[in-house]
Each structure stands twice: as C-alpha cells, then as structure tokens.
Amino acid sequence: MSEQSHGGPEHSGAVEHAGVEESGKYAIDNPGIPPHRPRLADEDPRAAKRAERQVAVLFGISIIGTVLFFVGYFVVGQIGPDTEIGTVRLQNMLLGLGTAFSMLGIGVGIVHWAKTLMPDHEVSEARHEVRTEEDRQVAVGMIDDIVEESQFKRRPLLRNTLIGAVALAPLPAIALFRDLDDSDNRSELATENFGVERLRHTMWDSGVRLVRDPTGTPIKASDVTIGSAFHVIPEGLNELPPTEHLNQKAKAVVLLMRLDPQDLQISPEREDWNVDGIVAYSKICTHVGCPVALYEQHTHHLLCPCHQSTFDLTQECKVIFGPAGHALPQLPITVNEEGFLVAQSDFHEPVGPAYWERG
Amino acid sequence: MGAWLIPMSTSSTTEYQASTPTGKIANFVDTRVGASPMVREFGRKIFPDHWSFMFGEVALYTFVILLLSGTFLAFFFDPSMAHVTYLGSYKPLYGVPMSTAYASTLDISFDIRGGLFMRQVHHWSALLFVAAMSVHMLRVFFTGAFRRPRELNWVVGCVLLIMGLAAGFTGYSLPDDLLSGNGLRIIDGVIKALPIVGSYISFFLFGGEFPGDAIVGRLYILHVFLVPGVILLLIVAHLFMVVVHKHTQYPGPGRTENNVVGYPVGPVYAAKAGGFFFIVFGIIALISGLFTVNPVWNYGPYDPSPVSAGTQPDWYIGWVDGALRLMPGVLGDFSFKWDIPLPWGTNTLAMGVLLPMIPAAILIGTMIAWPWLERWVTKDNREHHILDRPRNAPTRTGIGVAGVIWYCTMWAAASSDLIATHFGVSLNDVTYWLRGIFILGPFIGFIITKRICLSLQRKDREIVLHGREAGVIEMTPDGEFRERHERLDDYRLYQLVSFEANRPVPAQPGPDGKISGGEKRRAKLNRWFYEDRVEPVSRAELAEAKTHDHHDVPDALAATGSRGTLEH
C-alpha cells in the first residue's frame, strides 16, 4: 500500500504531480488526480439508506426470478410428444425470463452497491519494470551455470544424437493419422475406385433409370412437361447402406428440366444427350459443391443459393455470373423401351468443385 | 538436515491461531497454499475504470457461460452419424430418416426441459463471445494498447480470436442439419481446391468421401475438448500478462506512464467485475428466452440434395463466405479454373476459390504482425502505458478503419441475397457494387478517417486555446453578438494537450554508414505515417492565448457580470 496514494479528501491526489521528467513536456503540467467529489450517499445518510434499500430490492427481484424459473420448469412441466409448440415456447420464455431476472438482479444489485456505497476514491499505483537489469544478470548467470553443469555444450555427441532422436520421435505420431481415411479398407462397393479416382465416378451408368428424389419412382419422358423441374437420383441409390447412400447421393444428384428444343444451343458432340428438350445436369455446383437447385423456368438460369453462381441452361450450363469457374456437367440421357428416362453413361467429367487431380 | 530444524523454529515463535470457524478454515488453507501473499499482491491491485475496457470481460464471461451450457448439452447430445428414423416430439419431422446427432439435437429441444433454453444460451453466447472479442481487439488496436510491452499479449489475443472462430465453426456443424451440412460441404469444396494436398486433406477429414460418417464425431472432440482447452490455456496466459503489465489507461490528469490510476480490486473493482458476470449472463438469458437462434428443426436433416435459400454461416465466418461470393469465376471467356499441363498429366487450380482466401490471409497476417510493422515504421520502441486517443494517431486509425471496411464489405457480401430481397434490388447489382466497394472502400475510408482525425485534433486545439462554446450568446457594448467561450479547467485541459505529435524520422544510416534500401522504404512509410499531423498546443501558445483573452474579452464579460468563467 505504500506505493499507492489516495485521491481521497484526507489525502488529496491533487497534490500528486507527475514525475519530474514529464514536467514541461506538455502545455501544462500534470495537475494530478482531480479532487474527490462526494456522492449523495457519502454525505446524506438517508441517500445511503435509500441506496441500500434499492440494492436489497434488486436482490429480491433476483429471488423472484429464480422462483419464476421453477414455475416454468415445474408448472409448465414435462414436454414431450403431446406438447404444443406454444407450450415449449412458453416454457423457454419463462426459463429465460426467470434466469434473466435472477442474474440481472444479483448483477445490477452488486454493481449498484459498489457504485453508491463502496468508496470511490481513485487511487494511483506505481508500475514496475517488466524486467530489471539485476534480475536479468542473475538469470543469465544461472542459465550459464545450468548449461555448464549439464555438459550439454561440452559433449557434442550427446547433444547431436539427442537432437536426432527428438526430431525423429514425433514422426510415428504423424503416421498414426494416416488411417483417418480408412475407406479403401472397408469399401462395400466393388465398383469403388481407390483414392481420388472416386471423385471421377458416380452411380450413373448406361441404362440406369432416372428416379425422383427422394421417393425413387422412375420418370417417363411424357411426365416431364415444358417448364417443369425434377430433382433426380439414380435408381438403386435408396437401396444402398446409409453412409454409402449419402456419399453416392452427394455426387449423383441431378436436375432434370424440359425446355423448348429450339431454346437449346447444343454443341455437336452432345446432340443426342437430350430427349426432345429434356436435359439433365449435375446439381452439384462446380464452385464449392452446394446444390444448384434454383431453376428459373423463363430465363432458363440455374442459380446456386450459396454463392450465387448462375448457369445458363440454354448454353449447356455455362457460367454467366458468380464465382463458379466451369459449366455444370451434363448427364447424357435417353429413353428406354418402356418410355422411362435412363442415363446413357456416367458423366463425362468429374462433378462438383475443381480439385488438383481433376485435369 | 532441515527436517528437524523446522519444528524447532516454529516452537520458538507461537503460530497464529484463528478464533472463528471461518478464520480457522481460512488459516488452514493459508498455511497450506500461502494465500496471504496472493491477497497482499492482488487484494488492492489497481484497475483503471472505463467502459471500453470491459469488452474483454464480456468475452471471458461468455466463455464461462459457454462452458457451463456446453457441459449441459454434452450430457444429452450424441455425436453419432448413425442412421435413425425420427420418432420424437416434433411433428413436422416425424418419420424422417436422419442422423443420431440431429435426432438428439431435436430431443434436446423438444423433450428435455430447459434443453432448448440451454441450446439458445449456448448459441447466443457463442455469437456474443466472438463479437466481444472482435470489439475488444478493435479497442486495443485503435487506442494503441498493443504497443510495447504488450505485443505478445496482442498475438495471444489474435490466436484467441482465431480459436474462437474454430470453436464456433466446429460447434455450428455438430447438429448435422441441412444448413450446417451445406456449410461443411462448402468447406470441403474449399479444401479440395488446395493444390496437391486438397483432395487428400478432404479424404482424411471426412474419413473418405464427403460426407461419410465420421465428421460429426471428429468435430465433436475438437469442439468439446481440444479447442476449448487451447482457449482456456490462452486465456490464462492472456490474463497473466495483463497482471504482469498492469492495465493501460487513457490520458488524463494524474495519469502518467509510471502509474496506474483507478479503483482497487477489493472491494469496488471486484464487485463491479463480479456483478458484470451476472449482468452478461442475465442479458444472454433474456435474449435466449425471447429470441430463436439456430432453429435446426426448420432446416431438416442433412441430405446432399436439398439446400435452403439464404444458406449462410454464423456471422464470424461470414466474411470468408462473402469473399467467395465476391470473386468472379469467369471474366468473359477467361475462366479462373486453370488447367495446367504438366509432364505427368493435367492438374487443376481452382483460382476462383483460392484467390478469395488471400484477403483473409492478409487481414489475419497484418493483424498479428501489426505491432512489429508499426514499430518498424515508427521506430518507436518505448513502453506505452498511456493509450492514444484514436484521433491522435490519425494514420493508424485510418488504416484500422480501412481494414474494418474491407472486412465489412466481405461480411455484407455474405448476405448479398438478403440485401437484394430486403431492399428490393437485384442480387447481381448488389454483388457488382460490393466488388467496387471491396476495391475502393478501404482507400476512401482511410482518407476520410484520417481527415476526420486531423479535424478533431484541430478542434481540440481550438478548445484548448479559446475554450469551449458555452452555448450562451452575449452582446458586446458595441452591439456585436458573440458566443461566450468557457476555458476548461486544468484537468480537462491536460487530457487535450498531453499527447505527442510524432515527426517523421528520416532514413538513418546503418552501422556501415550507408542508408540501405529497406531503411529508405521505412523512412518513406514513416513520412506517410507522420507528415500530416496536428501538434498539441505548446506552453507558449497557451500563454499567448491567455493573454489574448485578458486583453480582449474581460470587458465583454464584465458587462454581463459573469466572472469566473475565465479562471485557469
């Protein structure tokens, strides 16, 4: 406490001036801590009593808040299958208001107490150097002794072999993480390829029927009227085990739309990829992989809701706006003898975001 | 040898015996762990009081609330991606296939009393946690509190902010709902764009192909153990350094570089800081009771096919998402997907994804390195415990505002679709405008801010020299009307004059007597930093202004009978 000086009336901080080195530095010298200005409660016992009552009331509000919490918890009671959403909302609100009053009552009460009744004299405390020169010299001396006693410098053989050992020792820990991806050991699908090759292939293949997502019902060409959009998965996807189902679905989802064939600008090699204006495109954005599911039937634009990449369906889903760097891959489709839409083959390029090995 | 000496020494002096029960317990603890020296050290430690110093406390308190609510949630949450059919209480999802993680999140919300409340407390606290850290860092930046000796604590703070983002993102993804699933898919797309290692990192992260069945469990252990553990350690280091350095203070009467002026920990500061914890908790509870956050029941379970309009990350990841949105993927016929022919085949660089990561790297890199950058430019290696008022460091303030504008532009871009629908404008136009602001905004912001700072400094000078406008119009004996000016008292005056206007430091020759190229560049930057400046009022100017007052104004004042305003 000897290093502190009070700004209180009995020991006015106003006389404490800045250090000599600061004198004359600025237009006026540091006038010191302003004299303490007493508060109402410092001088008027009734004001102090009033502040005390206010704090007590605030603590009382906190108690009421805690009670309110229990009202919400026990009176509203257990929630479950028969509970209306409105009841869940009411309970949540009571728990929230109860906790809020409970906490704010305590918090505001304590702070009000501190502000009105506890002493508010500003006090000055000296700072110390983070490091004194004396400490530094002692520490350096100690470290020198420690290094010397350990003989670390005198025995380079020990030092160098230790460095080598320590450098190598963590490597097993890194290798240990190799099997974070153990999927090639436990593949259930015979068709699955190793490593990045998996990103090139989807479930689509010659003759695989296009079916509705999520019901899995096949689609006749005649079902697809102009202006409609179908969200499509390959037949057989729903029969896969759950994880495999999601992994394959993440690559295979397709958007199927029908346009007036005259609106389509088709490059020569894709001429037989559509069925009377029915076209199928990968739904996975070539930017970072969100489903590009927004189809505007008059402008024939496909929009990704995540980053607004816009693809023009009439120009084979070329990018016309936004951050995607290349067109959506097209799925070549045809009709089988029963009139159902089927794929001619897999996609001719990897679907989804570009990656290093994509080529 | 010393073992038998100790009883002897204690027997010679009588040990203190406590009389009350509390005293006995306190004495027991004290004699075992030595609490007395700690009380002596901290009991009356001084902390300066200013509202802007409390954002760090808000961050600390929200972190405590996060630990408390998170522990509750962990008792009920099941981080498994095993497939189940939901048969719980929320009817619009009844019978829908989903992961166990999502189902248990719904159970917490609809079948456990207080579960929904705790979820909302946890999520709102997380949003406030990062917001409080951000504002705290802005305060530290704009007041120059990062300068020596606090550079390392600034870095710890930066890492805390980054860990806060990590904690937030790992938590956001846990419920395995449609919104967070699409967020993960975006992360996967960004990772895959990394050259050479991208695809493999993606496979390692997801345990194979996206989405796999491993990611939620992996993020869970990061979210509940590793990341909060690191945050906790860093908070300890952060607070330890605050104690070592003692808190900074704003310039003002009685405050010097060698002292700290404020209130002692016990009782005032402890009461205020302790009470503030309850206040923060109360505010969060109030918000959580009344406002929905992250309504996972709306989004449905993750499925790679659907997506919701308005798919956005939580606000603190928004700026990175916004950078992705601002980047054009193609310009005319030029695509930013580069196929590079190499001897072994063609490899692909998705520059449309990689380039938007550069602003993020620049912002974070500059933020961490700033104390050293500024020290190098200004050659100011002194300790600073008195803060800069932002206006008194116009160039730093300008740079800070430029950074904030850059960040906010990216941030706004992440909600471009909502800006479009809510203000009835075209989505595409919003993007075009934001691209423009992204490039020009920081420069304009810098120039305007610097000018504002200099103007504010000039206004301070005016006030020091001629007093403050009193809002009273007076008539002089010759019939002229003028506003009365009141001189400030010394306490107010000192605050306005006690700063240094740094002058440019010209290039210094090195030890070899030559001026190196780096030193020339430094001197150039240094001039840019300091050439526009407003000097504080000097002693002579103030004396001159006072004489001027006494010659000019007293008659007028005497006429109105208001003496005393010119004292000091």
Added chain:
Amino acid sequence: MKALSQKRRHPIAGLALLLLGLLITGGLYSVASTMNQAQAATTGSTYSAEDITEGEKLFNANCATCHGYEAVGTEDGPTLVGVGAASVDFQVGTGRMPMQMQGPQAQAKPKQFNDEQTAQLAAYVSSLGAGPSIPDEQYLDTDHEDVDLGNGGTLFRVNCAMCHNAAAAGGALTRGKFAPGLDGVSEKHIYEAMVTGPQNMPVFSDSNIKPEDKRDIIAFLKEIETQGSPGGAKLGSLGPVSEGLFIWTAGLALIVGFMVWLTTRSS
C-alpha cells in the same frame, strides 16, 4: 411495416421497443409477402356459359392490352391459351395480375377483382384451351387423415426450399427476381402455384408431385406457419444473418449500455 405489426402481436410485447430499434436498422423485416387471403369457393372446372361471357368482357376491358384479344399474347404479355383456370385464379386472386407495371416480376398486391369476377375470368381463359384447373377441395384439406407432415417437409426441402427458404421465408433469384415468403398464402394458391409455375417458378405437375404429396407440403407449411417458433421470436426465419445482426445491434447495445452505466460515477 407489415412485419412490424406482426411482431407487435407477438406475446412478448415488452420487448417491442427493442425490436423496433432493430427493425429500423433495416435487417429484420421479413419478406412479408403481401398476398392476401382469398376466400374464393369456386371449385370444379365446369363453368356456365354466362360466366364465360362475363369473363370475356372483363378480360377485354382489363387484360387484353397486354395479353391480346382471345388471349393470344402480345409483346407485353404471354398468350394465356392453355394456362388453365388455376393460373388465372392464382395470378388474379393474389393481386399479381393485372400488373401495376413491367418489372422483374409481378408482385403480389391487394387484389383488383372480387371472387366472382376472378371466377369469371378463370372461366373465360379456361374456355380458350385446356390447362390446370382449380384444385379439388380434398387436396387442400390439411387436416385430412392421410396427411404426413414428415413427407411434406421432406418434399418441401427437396423441391421448394432452395428458392423459398427452409422455413418458407423466401429468397433471392437473379436480377431482382425473388421467391416470395409463404406465410399467409392460402392453401389453394400454394397448390395453384405448384401446378402452374407462375413467373419463373418451375411447374410441379401432378406427374412430378402427386396431389396427395402436394397436400402434405401444404399441410407442412401451414403447420410451421401456425405453430411459430418454439424458441421465441423468429427474427424473420432468415437464419444466421439476422441472428448475427441481432447480436451486433440489440445484443451489443444492451451490453454497452450496462458497461457505460457500470463505469459512470454515481451522483
């Protein structure tokens, strides 16, 4: 301002002031489609000859400027031959037609024709060529015993949520177009929108989504609309953006208010 009045009706009136401040920041108001509830009771696809003649008169007076006589279409408006009664009932019944002015898309507004006139217009247009008719009452009955909310929600997310948002709050399309929020849209109009594909919305014909499935979707929408959010005020159901905006405005304002109070000296 409609959203504001919605908030005011919320049970938590005590925080109305807080919300007001938030609303002024411009981030919170929901898309709040101004579609009005139409109570048209006309069902079935048979119209009397009198309806058709009355409808033709109305059409020639109000619609032919853009859509042409006999609804063959002009440069300003498409042909309506074959769009069906459902399309007319939707466009006129929600006030989208007649259009106030050319724009990115027709906006919902207070409707210009009463239910009878709307039915007459529908009768006339459907007489010009076959198209989707006004839906059967049984597919609009959201309390029907076969209704499966889970199925409705799943189909909504796959087919609709990408434009209309998972909580049906609406979303942006390209170049100023948007998908409206679906709160307050009648069952019939939702159904008609699906079968006719108004504006840029794709058509979801009965061969794509069965009428029973459409009923599930409508029932799902009505369920989430009437139930509201269990967590309290919905903040427009706009997701993380409105949540972030809220914590940065109202949340931090509360915190800073307490901070300032806490550090000012007591008088």
